[in-house]
Amino acid sequence: MIHGMKPHGLTGRERTYLNNMTNHLTIKQKKAVVDFYTYYQTHEIPEDLTGIIKDNFGIDITSKYCDKIIKNPVIVAPGQITRTTSQVNLISKAGYGGFVLKSFVGEDQNGHCSMSEFRMKPEWIKTFYEPDDTKGERPIIHWKGRLDERDLNLYKPFAQYAHKIGMESGVCAIASILCHLPRGKEDWIEDEWIYTTSQLYELGYHTFEIDFCPYLKSNNIAKNKDMVLRWYKEAPKIMKKVSCEIKVFSKLLNPEWGDEFQIQMVEASIEGKADGVVVANRIYKEQYQSAHGGKELKEINLRTIKNIRKKGIKIPVSATGGIYTGKDVIEYIEAGAENTQLISYIMGRARTPFVKKGNKFKQVLFKLILDPEDGIIQEMLKIKNSLGISSVSEFSKIKQRKIVDRYTCC
Numbered sequence: 096m097i098h099g100m101k102p103h104g105l106t107g108r109e110r111t112y113l114n115n116m117t118n119h120l121t122i123k124q125k126k127a128v129v130d131f132y133t134y135y136q137t138h139e140i141p142e143d144l145t146g147i148i149k150d151n152f153g154i155d156i157t158s159k160y161c162d163k164i165i166k167n168p169v170i171v172a173p174g175q176i177t178r179t180t181s182q183v184n185l186i187s188k189a190g191y192g193g194f195v196l197k198s199f200v201g202e203d204q205n206g207h208c209s210m211s212e213f214r215m216k217p218e219w220i221k222t223f224y225e226p227d228d229t230k231g232e233r234p235i236i237h238w239k240g241r242l243d244e245r246d247l248n249l250y251k252p253f254a255q256y257a258h259k260i261g262m263e264s265g266v267c268a269i270a271s272i273l274c275h276l277p278r279g280k281e282d283w284i285e286d287e288w289i290y291t292t293s294q295l296y297e298l299g300y301h302t303f304e305i306d307f308c309p310y311l312k313s314n315n316i317a318k319n320k321d322m323v324l325r326w327y328k329e330a331p332k333i334m335k336k337v338s339c340e341i342k343v344f345s346k347l348l349n350p351e352w353g354d355e356f357q358i359q360m361v362e363a364s365i366e367g368k369a370d371g372v373v374v375a376n377r378i379y380k381e382q383y384q385s386a387h388g389g390k391e392l393k394e395i396n397l398r399t400i401k402n403i404r405k406k407g408i409k410i411p412v413s414a415t416g417g418i419y420t421g422k423d424v425i426e427y428i429e430a431g432a433e434n435t436q437l438i439s440y441i442m443g444r445a446r447t448p449f450v451k452k453g454n455k456f457k458q459v460l461f462k463l464i465l466d467p468e469d470g471i472i473q474e475m476l477k478i479k480n481s482l483g484i485s486s487v488s489e490f491s492k493i494k495q496r497k498i499v500d501r502y503t504c505c
């Protein structure tokens with residue numbers, strides 16, 4: 096019997112779940128997954144969900160973000176839901192593996208910010224559904240916007256709070272920044288990178304993402320591929336001058352330059368001493384005049400991650416885009432990612448109601464982990480039964496083929 100739960104009879108819906116699972120799980124496992132899901136629909140999710148899952152199913156869902164162990168492989172991606180204290184509070188209480196703060200545009204010690212045009216509130220944000228998503232189950236947020244509009248003075252108290260709440264709740268807080276990007280043969284304004292990185296490092300941030308993406312296809316600046324590759328080859332090294340403890344993940348740009356260029360950006364990141372890459376945080380569509388994620392981004396990203404691994408590149412990958420089920424999460428892990436990031440499913444309006452009561456952060460995480468049709472527990476049990484692997488990290492490591500020391504920074 097499942098720890099802490101009373102046995103109960105099965106409803107018709109639960110029986111359907113059980114029947115759908117017959118090919119992969121034992122009857123006992125199927126019943127346990129459904130019981131667990133049903134129980135926690137009406138009970139508060141415990142703080143130690145990861146431990147309880149391990150006790151009940153023999154599945155370890157802890158995962159990694161570079162050198163950090165995280166509770167589970169689901170991270171809230173940077174955007175409009177990771178920019179206030181109340182949001183990071185809710186994320187931490189819900190029990191995500193981590194959160195990445197809305198990208199911040201850096202400045203030097205005198206407050207000079209060469210990229211200040213990117214400090215701007217979004218012009219518009221709307222929910223979009225693909226034509227084949229007739230039930231409106233997979234909202235995609237389309238948005239026209241840039242990065243966090245605050246300067247460092249206003250941003251720092253928020254970043255400090257976010258780091259503290261993350262530490263207290265065992266949820267990994269990750270910063271995302273953009274500072275000066277040189278054009279042509281221009282020199283770097285290193286002061287912006289170093290000052291911003293050091294200010295956040297002093298608040299406790301050791302893990303950073305670099306958001307190269309404001310220059311998407313809508314902007315002619317990113318059309319020069321050599322210049323883009325130079326950013327990847329040099330920016331992480333500059334940030335690491337602050338401390339060898341700093342880990343940097345470069346986010347791949349996702350313009351329509353084809354699969355080979357995605358690999359070139361990864362190789363440039365390695366040359367730049369990046370510790371990992373984020374694959375890849377947005378696509379830009381002329382027809383919508385908007386950046387977005389969703390299923391289309393997921394398909395491109397899965398292909399990129401598989402191509403990275405096929406080439407024998409062992410760099411850690413954080414995968415983002417198009418996550419609506421635990422199965423989506425495990426697909427990314429299977430392709431060779433360490434963890435996954437999502438925003439649209441939390442921010443958008445899914446037309447199918449969530450069964451779990453509470454705020455959206457809780458509802459989404461509950462569904463991704465516990466859903467008996469396609470949640471992480473159910474997907475991991477299939478892997479355990481077929482491959483004998485019962486840990487998400489282990490599964491990821493096997494798929495990545497051992498990450499070698501050369502990706503550590505010092």
Ligand SMILES: Cc1cc2nc3c(=O)[nH]c(=O)nc-3n(C[C@H](O)[C@H](O)[C@H](O)COP(=O)(O)O)c2cc1C
Nearest residue numbers: 172173174198236376388389415416417437438439
């Ligand atoms: C409204 C909005 C704002 C975003 N802002 C940022 C940002 O500041 N920095 C960043 O790296 N990605 C940003 N993103 C991209 C997301 O972090 C995410 O990688 C992408 O939307 C794919 O995930 P999804 O399919 O769940 O939407 C933003 C996305 C949305 C929808």
